[in-house]
Amino acid sequence: MIEFEKLTKTFKTVVAVSELSLKVDDGEIFGLLGPNGAGKTTTLMMLCSILKPTSGTIRVDDVDVRLEPQRVRSLLGIAFQEPVLDSRLTVEKNLEFHADACRLPRDQKKQRIREVLTYLDMWDSRTQKAGKLSGGMKKKVEDAKLFVQEPRVAIFDEPTAYLDVPSRLKVWKRIESLKDQGSTIMLATNMMDEAERLSNRLGILSKGKLEAEGSPASLKDALPRGDVIEILIAGNIRSALDYLGKMVEVKQIIPLKPPNKLRLYVGHAETNLPLIMEALVKEGLRVDSVVVKEPSLDDVFLHYTGEIL
Amino acid sequence: MKVVLGRDVRTFFTNFYGVGFRTLVVVLETVIFAFILSNAVPPGAVGRLTYLQFFALGSLVVSIFWASYNIGRDVYWDRESGYLNYLMSLPISRSEIIAGRSLGGSFRGILTALPLYVLAAILVPTTALNILESLGVLFVFALGLCGLGIMVSLSVREETRARLLNTFLSLVLIRSSTAIYPVVAMPVWLQVGARLNPVTYASDSIRSVTVYSQGSSVPVLDITIVLIFAALAGTIGSWLFSKMIEGGPTE
Secondary structure (H helix, E strand, C coil): CEEEEEEEEEECCEEEEEEEEEEECCCCEEEEECCCCCCHHHHHHHHCCCCCCCEEEEEECCEECCCCHHHHHCCEEEECCCCCCCCCCEHHHHHHHHHHHCCCCHHHHHHHHHHHHHHCCCHHHCCCEHHHCCHHHHHHHHHHHHHHHCCCEEEEECCCCCCCHHHHHHHHHHHHHHHHCCCEEEEEECCHHHHHHHCCEEEEEECCEEEEEECHHHHHHCCCCCEEEEEEEECCHHHHHHHHHCCCCEEEEEEECCCCEEEEEECCHHHHHHHHHHHHHHCCCEEEEEEEECCCHHHHHHHHHCCCC | CHHHHHHHHHHHHHCHHHHHHHHHHHHHHHHHHHHHHHHHCCCCCCCCCCHHHHHHHHHHHHHHHHHHHCHHHHHHHHHHHCHHHHHHHCCCCHHHHHHHHHHHHHHHHHHHHHHHHHHHHHHCCCCHHHHHHHHHHHHHHHHHHHHHHHHHHHHCCCHHHHHHHHHHHHHHHHHCCCCCCCHHHCCHHHHHHHHCCHHHHHHHHHHHHHHHHHCCCCCHHHHHHHHHHHHHHHHHHHHHHHHHHHHCCCC
16 A cells, blocks of 8 residues: 655745645555646655655555665656656667566566567567657657566556557556556556546646545546536637626536637536527627537546646 | 666667777877887886887776766766666665766776777786786776766756866866876976876876886885775765765756
């Protein structure tokens, strides 16, 4: 079990993580969800004892990270957000270095590197120098470090950034199988689909604070009942905002990107959508597209933080 | 520690052309430059050696200097690229990282010097034992150079400034020492500088150790100063390195 207790990290005057308290159970995938700068990476760096907390404690299996950092590090592995590879060494040598540092037996090392690189469609690239790889390939090698290591606690920081869709799916499957083998996974992400697909539980971080925690389903259940409508409007978005803002049927409006797209929170889309469309047409506004959705983790994040990821 | 040291040695040889080219330059310098100049240096100006022999032994120190001192540049790059964070996340102690880097730099130096020893052994009558002893001295000196390189690189946060400072310091330390020319050929002010320069003591001790079985005495003072330099620079470099690691490189 991983326990964070009132964990705080400040950099000069900036509070990166503030009084974070959290428990991650053995064998679960815990997702830390938040935008860039929310404090996800800082939290993970403290877990790995790369950064010292300003105050508070972290314990992994009752071992205090501050008191026995090396013992904790022997239990875990981290795949960084930005791939950290020695550009002068080949893909295979980078993974061998990682396996050696984690004291993997020689026969296991060779066999796992081969199996993982083959799985990630990178076996043919094993002799390429890491510096010559594309961004996506580097990211796969970064993730591969943990797939080879199979640590007791695996920490993934944005594991599928830069990856194409087939590679993302492969990495997700592999993370799930790591969990099935008994690893506890901590996953930092700002991708809703990733968080929803992989996490047993989620923590929503915003400006260094844990705003909410729970399973994706329970977090969505906490939202006010209703539907979400996304409308793309051609024309004056300001008048649409003013007009829709006055409608009692519309609970909340969020302007999205592109700038003429709006997200509306309504009670029932079926009954309210015709009223909204009629009103917009009456105002002389043309609607280019309409999408009706179930609330997603995106909406959960908005609900708890007032921000859009 | 073995794994950190192994990486430094392995990455050193990934730059095979660089290492080979540097060795070739030193060999050519010895064969052409030193050979021609040895005719202009009067006998006795460099003790019992000819200038060619003097230069060949001094160039060992110069080669070691470039290879070992540059470990500081690698440490700097590890910090800037985030690789140091990665090393710190591994189940390796901080002291193993520091010791591994210092030993890695020293081994790089010795590996660079090995082919040049062949040339030196051809030019300077010596024994296998003397060569082993001089390698020992060079290894200790290389440890000090690693500390110095790390010290300088970690004191500067901007890459261009770090590179310029490293190049400047390397040139000053090598050119104001007895690695390439004898102290008697220097103006008085430079002689003072040479006497304060650890490269001078390393060069002098290597020359004496390599030929001491032929009647030269053991250079106790020179070796002592090399040891003091290695202890001081190694300690300060390690201290700065550990301070940076404990403070967190991303802060």
